[in-house]
Amino acid sequence: MDDRTPPLLVHNGEGFLLERFPLGTRVVYPPEALPPVRDVEEAIQNALLNPLESEPLPELLRPGMRLTIAFDDISLPLPPMKKPDIRQRIIEAVLTMAADAGVDDVELISANALHRRLTPNELREIVGERVFRSFFPDGKLYNFDAEDTENLTHLGQTKHGEDVEISKRAAESDLLVYVNVNLVAMDGGHKSTSIGLASYKSLKHHHNSHTMIHSRSFMDHKASKMHHSAWRMGAVLTEHVKVFQIETTLNNDIFGGPLEFLQKREWEWSIKDQAAMLAAKRGLDLAPAKMRHRIFTDVRSNYGLTGIHAGKIEPVHEKTIENVHRQHLVEVQGQSDVAIMGVPFVGPYNVNSVMNPILAACMGLGYYFNSYRGNPVVRKDGAVILYHPVDYEFSQLHHPSYVDFFEEVLSESTDPATIEAKFEKQYAEDPWYIHLYRTSYAYHGVHPFYMWYWISHALDHCGDIVWVGANRKAVERMGFRSASTLQDALEMVSHSVGRSPSITYLHNPPHLLADVR
Amino acid sequence: MLALEMYRSPAKYLAAKAVGGRIPGILTGPAAPLRLVTINEPKADRDGWARIRPILSGICGSDLGMVTGSTKLYFSAMVSMPFVPGHEVVGELLDDCEDLPKGTRVVMDSVLTCAARGVEPCVGCSSGNTNRCDRITVGHVAPGLQTGFCHDTGGGWGNVMVAHRSQLYAVPDGLSDERAVLTEPLACAVHTALKAKVEPGQSVLVSGAGAVGLFATLALRELTQAGRITVVAKHARQRELARAFGASDVVAPDEVFRGVRRATGAFRLTPEMGREFLLGGVDVAVDAVGSKDSIDTVLRVTKAGGRVVLSGMPSTGADLSPVWFRELELTGTYASALAEPNDKPAFETALEIAAKAPLDGIVGARYPLYRWREALDHAQSAGRLGTVKVAFDVRAS
Numbered sequence: 001m002d003d004r005t006p007p008l009l010v011h012n013g014e015g016f017l018l019e020r021f022p023l024g025t026r027v028v029y030p031p032e033a034l035p036p037v038r039d040v041e042e043a044i045q046n047a048l049l050n051p052l053e054s055e056p057l058p059e060l061l062r063p064g065m066r067l068t069i070a071f072d073d074i075s076l077p078l079p080p081m082k083k084p085d086i087r088q089r090i091i092e093a094v095l096t097m098a099a100d101a102g103v104d105d106v107e108l109i110s111a112n113a114l115h116r117r118l119t120p121n122e123l124r125e126i127v128g129e130r131v132f133r134s135f136f137p138d139g140k141l142y143n144f145d146a147e148d149t150e151n152l153t154h155l156g157q158t159k160h161g162e163d164v165e166i167s168k169r170a171a172e173s174d175l176l177v178y179v180n181v182n183l184v185a186m187d188g189g190h191k192s193t194s195i196g197l198a199s200y201k202s203l204k205h206h207h208n209s210h211t212m213i214h215s216r217s218f219m220d221h222k223a224s225k226m227h228h229s230a231w232r233m234g235a236v237l238t239e240h241v242k243v244f245q246i247e248t249t250l251n252n253d254i255f256g257g258p259l260e261f262l263q264k265r266e267w268e269w270s271i272k273d274q275a276a277m278l279a280a281k282r283g284l285d286l287a288p289a290k291m292r293h294r295i296f297t298d299v300r301s302n303y304g305l306t307g308i309h310a311g312k313i314e315p316v317h318e319k320t321i322e323n324v325h326r327q328h329l330v331e332v333q334g335q336s337d338v339a340i341m342g343v344p345f346v347g348p349y350n351v352n353s354v355m356n357p358i359l360a361a362c363m364g365l366g367y368y369f370n371s372y373r374g375n376p377v378v379r380k381d382g383a384v385i386l387y388h389p390v391d392y393e394f395s396q397l398h399h400p401s402y403v404d405f406f407e408e409v410l411s412e413s414t415d416p417a418t419i420e421a422k423f424e425k426q427y428a429e430d431p432w433y434i435h436l437y438r439t440s441y442a443y444h445g446v447h448p449f450y451m452w453y454w455i456s457h458a459l460d461h462c463g464d465i466v467w468v469g470a471n472r473k474a475v476e477r478m479g480f481r482s483a484s485t486l487q488d489a490l491e492m493v494s495h496s497v498g499r500s501p502s503i504t505y506l507h508n509p510p511h512l513l514a515d516v517r
Numbered sequence: 518m519l520a521l522e523m524y525r526s527p528a529k530y531l532a533a534k535a536v537g538g539r540i541p542g543i544l545t546g547p548a549a550p551l552r553l554v555t556i557n558e559p560k561a562d563r564d565g566w567a568r569i570r571p572i573l574s575g576i577c578g579s580d581l582g583m584v585t586g587s588t589k590l591y592f593s594a595m596v597s598m599p600f601v602p603g604h605e606v607v608g609e610l611l612d613d614c615e616d617l618p619k620g621t622r623v624v625m626d627s628v629l630t631c632a633a634r635g636v637e638p639c640v641g642c643s644s645g646n647t648n649r650c651d652r653i654t655v656g657h658v659a660p661g662l663q664t665g666f667c668h669d670t671g672g673g674w675g676n677v678m679v680a681h682r683s684q685l686y687a688v689p690d691g692l693s694d695e696r697a698v699l700t701e702p703l704a705c706a707v708h709t710a711l712k713a714k715v716e717p718g719q720s721v722l723v724s725g726a727g728a729v730g731l732f733a734t735l736a737l738r739e740l741t742q743a744g745r746i747t748v749v750a751k752h753a754r755q756r757e758l759a760r761a762f763g764a765s766d767v768v769a770p771d772e773v774f775r776g777v778r779r780a781t782g783a784f785r786l787t788p789e790m791g792r793e794f795l796l797g798g799v800d801v802a803v804d805a806v807g808s809k810d811s812i813d814t815v816l817r818v819t820k821a822g823g824r825v826v827l828s829g830m831p832s833t834g835a836d837l838s839p840v841w842f843r844e845l846e847l848t849g850t851y852a853s854a855l856a857e858p859n860d861k862p863a864f865e866t867a868l869e870i871a872a873k874a875p876l877d878g879i880v881g882a883r884y885p886l887y888r889w890r891e892a893l894d895h896a897q898s899a900g901r902l903g904t905v906k907v908a909f910d911v912r913a914s
Contacts, residue, residue, distance in 0.1 A: 404779050407772065432784045 001025040006266045008505065009277070011342035012387045012469065013355065014292045015284045016262075019387075019486055025503040026336065028377070029265060030512035033253040034327050036304020040086070043308050044093045047246065051311030052319065057094065060175050060244060061101035068173040069094060070144075070197055073112040074122050075348035077183040077250055078509075082300040086248050088128035090179045090308075094246075095131065107169055108141040111178070111196025114203065114444035115349065116398055116437070117143040122352070146199040146444065147434050154201075155240045158232040162205035166197040171241055180247040184371070184511055185219040185324045188247045189317035190234025191227065198233075200428055200446060205229055209416035212453040213460055217370040219513055221321070234313060246310040249323035250303040252510035259299070263510065296345040297352055328513040332377060335516060337501035338493065339378035340486075341368045343388035344509055349443065349451070353398040357474040358406060358451050360388045365465065366454030368506060375516040377504050381463035383493035385486065390470035397441055401433045405448035406477060414479035416456040424449050464493040518558050519914055520675025521889055523583065524599040526550040531586070549584055551602075553887060559671040561679040563635065563657060567614035569623065569680055571911040573698040573883065574673030575605030576896040578729065578807075579830055580665070584893060588830070596666040597659035603673025603909070604665030607688060607697035615682045622688040624700040625680050626864050627663035628852050629670070633681035634658050645856020648708070663852070674886065674909055686864045689872065695880045696871045698908055699732075703867035704853035706732035709803060709828045710740045711858045712850045717742035719800035720781055724773070724815050726750035726759050728879075728905050729829055730805030735874055737803075738763025740859065740866070745780050747799065749773050749814075754903035761875050770810075777818040792817060794839060799823065809834045819845055826850055879905045886914035 001008075007018035008027060021027075037043045048057040061067065071087045074080070091108065098106055108127065110118050123141060124132040135141035144167055145151065153171035155164040170176050170193070178196075182188045195203065205211075206229035214225040221227035237243070255262040258280060261273035269277065284292055307323040309316045347355060347363040355363070364386040369376065378384055394403045409423050424446060427433065433445025458465070465480045466489040475482040483489035490501070506512065561568045580602050582588040604627035613619045631642040634656025641649030654660035661667020664680060671678035688697045710733060715721055721743045723730050730748065737743050747766045748759040756767045768776030774793050778785045783797030794817035802815035807829030816839040819825050825840075827849040840847050853863035881904030884892035889909070896907040 404775060407775065408779055426779075426782075429782075430779070431782050432778060435784065 001027065004267075008266050008507065009262065010387050011344035011509065013343065013360070013389045013391075014289075014296050014345045016281065016342070017387070021340070021486070021505055022490070022503060025340075025505055027505045027507055028330055028332055028512060028514060029507045030252055030510040031327060031330060033251040033263070033304065033510070034306045036251055036253075036306060037308070040089060040305050041093075043305065044090055047308045047310040048093060048097065051244070052309060052315040054244060054311035057177075057244060057310070058097050058101060060242070061098050061103050063102035063104075065103055065105065065174040066172065067098055067103050067106045067175050067177065068109060068170050069106065069177045069179060070109045070111045070167075070170060070193065071126065071179040072181050072187070072192070072196065073110045073115055074118050074126070074351045075115060076181045076187065077301070077303060078346050078348060078351070079254065079299045079301050080125070080351065081303050083125070084128055085126050086181060086250070086303075086305060087126050087179050088131065090246055090248070091127055091131055094177055094179070106135075106140065108135055109167060109170065109197065110143045111192065112144050113196050113198055114146055114200065114437070114447055114450075116441045116443045119441060144197055145438055147438050152199050156236050158229075158236055160205075160229070160232060162229060162233055163201050164194065164233045164236040165199045165202045166194070166237065170197050173241065175242050175244060177244045178246065180245065182247050182249045182320050182324055185221070185321055185328065185513060186224075188320050189221060189227070190230045190237070190313055191221075192245065193241075193243055193313075194230050194233035194237050200444070202233065204428075205233075207450045207453060209420045209453045209456050213416070213456040216457060217372050217376070218454075219371055220373050221317075238313065243313060244310065245313045245316045246308065247316050247320040248305060249307045249320055249327065251306045251327055253304050254301045254510045255299075256302045293354070299346075325513065328511050329373070329515045330512050332504070332514045332516045335375055335377060335379040336382065336504040337379060337497040338383045338385060338490070338503045339369070339376075340385045340503060340505040341387070341508070343368070343386055349447070350395075350398070353395045354393050355388075356394045356399055356402050356406070357390045357392065357471075357478060358402055358448050359399075360390050361478055361480075362451040362454050364388065365458035366451065368508065369455070369458040371506070371508070371512060372514045372516050376461055377506060377514050377516055378462065380461060381496060383464035383466065383497050383501070384458065384462050385466050385468060385489045385493070387468050388470060390467055390474045390482075392471055392474045398443060399448070400436055400442050401427055401430070401445040402443070402448045405452075410477050410479075414459075416453050416459070419452065420449065463496040466492055518556060518676035519886055520554060520556055520601045520671065521551055521603075521886055522554045522556065522599045523551055523602055549890075549893075551584055551889070553889060556675075558677045559669060559679045561612060565615060565632075565682045566679050567617075567682070568611040569606070569608040569625070569678050570611055570676065571603065571606050571608040571673045571678060572622075573607050573694050573880070573908045574603040574911055575698050575702065575880075575906055575908045576892060577605055577702065578727065581893065581896055582830060592662065592666075595653055595660055595662040597661050597668035600661065600666055600668045601672035601675040601678065602665050603675070603678075604663050605698055605701040605908075606673035606678070607694050607700070608673070608678070611677070614685065617682070617685060617687060622697065623680075623685045624688055624697055624864065624868070625664060626684045626686070626704065626853065626862075627665055627701060628684075629653055629658055629661055629664060629667060629681075630683060631656070632683035645854060647855045648852040649854075673911070674889075676911060676914065686862075686868060689868065692868070692872055696876050699876060699879060699906065700864060700867045700871055702728050702906075703732050703736070703870055704863040705729070705828075705850070706736040707740065707863040707866045707870070708853040708857060709733045709826060709850040710736035711863075712848065713737065713741070713801050713803060713824065713826045715741040715743045715801050718744040720745045720747070722747045722749070722773075722777055722799040722802040722815060722818060723764070723805055724749045724802065724811045725805035725829060726752075726755035726767075727805065727900055730803075731755070731758050731762055731905060733803050733805050733828055734759055734764055735762040735870065739870055739874070747776055747780055749811075752900045752903065755900055758905065773814050773818060781820070783818075783820070791836075794818070795820075801826065803828050804831070805829050807831045816840060816845065819843065822846075824848065880908050881905060882907045883910040883913075884908075885910055
């Protein structure tokens with residue numbers, strides 16, 4: 001920031017604002033969108049016919065075999081993709097090859113682990129009309145159910161004693177094809193199968209406060225303890241199941257049409273962009289909450305495919321990570337005293353829903369804080385300033401256990417290890433949450449705990465966490481502080497970072513991965 | 518002697534009933550059927566009777582109910598007007614009373630049983646269930662379900678009252694007046710806790726954290742092996758005390774369904790119209806409020822086959838559907854008995870609890886009789902003001 005820098009756009013839930021940052025603030029923008037693959041169909045065919053360290057897919061298919069296709073659920077990509085979804089295209093290609101090979105025992109599973117079930121419409125959006133009509137009515141396209149004990153298989157334990165328990169259908173298939181969308185470096189690899197298709201018995205080994213606090217960062221699978229565990233489980237899993245992994249990477253082309261200005265740097269805004277921004281901002285400010293929510297829920301992104309690789313999990317994932325880094329990595333020289341982040345309207349767990357306070361915290365302090373390689377953007381004991389209204393707003397349909405977690409657990413303690421020890425088991429085994437997870441569209445009872453564990457690294461690392469413009473009571477319940485303005489927030493953190501702190505503003509979304517040197 | 522006297526005034530009763538809920542101040546003002554008067558001392562001229570000079574006399578929810586007109590007319594046949602209220606009493610004997618010499622500090626089981634009335638013991642009294650006495654309107658004492666509602670005996674809100682030996686318990690020397698005055702409500706809580714028949718490990722909900730609810734919590738913790746005790750408390754001080762008295766969880770009134778559902782792993786359902794309810798829930802619920810809302814709530818959060826104990830004086834209009842559909846056992850607890858399931862009078866157990874429980878500061882305010890309007894105002898708002906028990910300091914009057 002210097003004298004000539006215009007106010008910068010900051011995402012703030014279902015809206016955004018223009019903020020004038022202190023002079024000298026370092027702004028980290030996401031990289032420009034990479035040029036997409038020109039012929040997606042050709043790229044898919046190429047990946048399936050020329051896989052890495054594997055026979056071509058048609059050679060793995062034979063009549064009479066059991067084929068299971070698992071795919072990433074609605075939590076990816078963010079925001080959702082314009083039709084046709086890349087998963088639809090890949091699944092159609094795989095199914096065509098399977099049909100050519102005479103395979104008729106095929107099932108498709110949404111790998112939602114403890115996430116909520118997808119509605120039929122949401123499944124249709126991912127797999128497309130043709131696949132949906134062919135498989136859903138017969139019960140051959142469905143959500144994974146981590147509580148359906150009869151349909152889980154325990155494959156064994158890792159050398160660290162971690163249980164590997166996954167979908168029985170996947171475990172007993174002759175071939176498991178996994179169709180992935182890799183939006184950020186955290187996704188894919190062994191995380192796809194050994195987490196996406198796993199039960200609580202498996203997940204608890206790495207989705208816990210100890211592992212997560214030592215996962216530095218989630219975006220670097222070689223430094224993330226959670227990923228280490230998933231990789232160990234993956235080794236056990238692939239001993240029993242033949243997996244054909246298909247991973248795709250997307251570019252940063254998130255906002256189009258009237259929201260295209262969100263992709264550009266502010267000083268590059270044309271008159272048209274400025275007008276669009278003013279119209280959007282004024283319109284959103286005036287719109288009733290329901291309409292604003294609808295506008296953002298309906299956002300669909302263009303996304304261009306930057307790569308598709310198939311074959312054995314590890315080499316495929318190496319290629320994927322290369323592509324993700326090519327798109328997201330931004331070199332950042334040194335840590336700063338203060339990191340500022342705007343939390344947008346959508347995160348992985350509130351697609352077609354509302355971002356409740358815990359999810360807002362997870363988005364800011366779990367995802368954005370962990371979007372680094374090497375070191376966090378903010379120094380140890382530095383301050384993080386976040387923007388989000390943090391309204392006291394919960395979806396009883398999607399997040400019933402979140403309300404109780406917020407009211408009961410956080411009123412007792414905000415320390416991840418303490419709440420894990422005292423409350424996690426109760427929530428994980430609560431019959432009502434299990435019932436809602438299995439029969440309604442609710443996240444599993446234990447899910448809010450995982451969200452809270454995600455922020456444990458940030459809680460441990462940061463000296464101060466302040467939310468600007470947030471609901472004071474909701475923020476206080478989570479153990480944070482709120483400020484009315486950025487100036488107030490900086491004043492509040494001045495006791496720990498001084499009155500002239502170095503400040504970095506992470507200008508996302510679109511996504512970025514700070515390579516802090 | 519100086520005393521507060523409750524007198525018959527249908528006009529004031531109706532006025533209190535009509536506007537009391539909306540303008541509480543009026544109940545302790547012009548509409549109160551209560552007056553400070555100088556009257557003759559009650560007589561203790563029969564065997565076993567003695568005079569008592571009250572030291573402290575508590576203000577009970579039932580006393581307030583009477584002043585505010587919320588007490589049901591059901592009770593009108595069991596009182597004799599005018600009478601001096603006050604049945605939570607610690608006082609000093611002014612006469613020798615059988616084995617208790619003059620000057621002994623005593624507390625009083627207020628139920629006027631067959632023994633006190635000089636009639637043949639009824640079924641209740643002969644079995645030790647003295648709180649179920651059927652003779653409370655006959656014998657040589659005027660009708661009155663308890664001392665404090667009877668014309669002949671006087672009550673704790675006056676300088677002198679009379680009591681029968683069967684009602685009296687000597688207060689141990691080490692027990693302060695502030696603790697001793699709590700013996701009567703503690704004895705009721707003991708009775709409630711024992712009548713609730715809580716089995717080891719069972720979950721309990723106590724709705725209400727006034728004196729009745731807090732003491733019930735304390736007694737449940739002391740006398741049963743209850744598992745999780747969830748207390749519904751509205752105010753900060755009540756929440757704090759509920760925990761000190763043994764609550765595992767404390768929930769706000771609007772959080773009961775969520776709190777109980779969480780604590781018990783029940784299923785929560787919402788009908789098309791009307792309030793939500795649980796399938797599953799607590800094993801035993803104690804209603805210590807008596808309001809329609811509170812009774813409705815405890816009925817809706819008790820598991821099938823569970824037990825609901827009405828400890829507060831109940832209101833009308835609660836939906837009894839859960840009692841039928843969930844096959845609930847609905848029972849009430851009134852006062853306390855001589856023969857309790859733990860084989861000793863509730864008062865003896867209450868005196869033991871009063872000696873060791875964290876009860877300091879529970880009597881949060883003491884007023885002389887002539888400041889009765891302030892005292893009743895305070896008692897009406899006790900929860901909000903962080904007070905559990907307001908008492909008259911009769912000797913200061």
